[in-house]
Amino acid sequence: MKKKACKKCRIIVTGDKCPICNGNSFTNNIKGRIHILDPDKSKIAQTLEVHVKGEYAIRIR
Numbered sequence: 001m002k003k004k005a006c007k008k009c010r011i012i013v014t015g016d017k018c019p020i021c022n023g024n025s026f027t028n029n030i031k032g033r034i035h036i037l038d039p040d041k042s043k044i045a046q047t048l049e050v051h052v053k054g055e056y057a058i059r060i061r
């Protein structure tokens, strides 16, 4: 299954629903990926405004 990213949260999911916002608006146009393991301590997580650990797209279109 192809991975896609939530347009709102940028989290990468394989299902039909975003686990964070429950949205179903996704994009396959992912530019770079990153694993956020500790959102409270990660500078990248703060930059991306990520509060839940997981795999994220750095940039989406």
Ligand SMILES: [Zn+2]
Pocket (backbone or CB within 6 Å): 006, 007, 008, 009, 010, 011, 018, 019, 020, 021, 022, 023
């Ligand atoms: Zn989402």
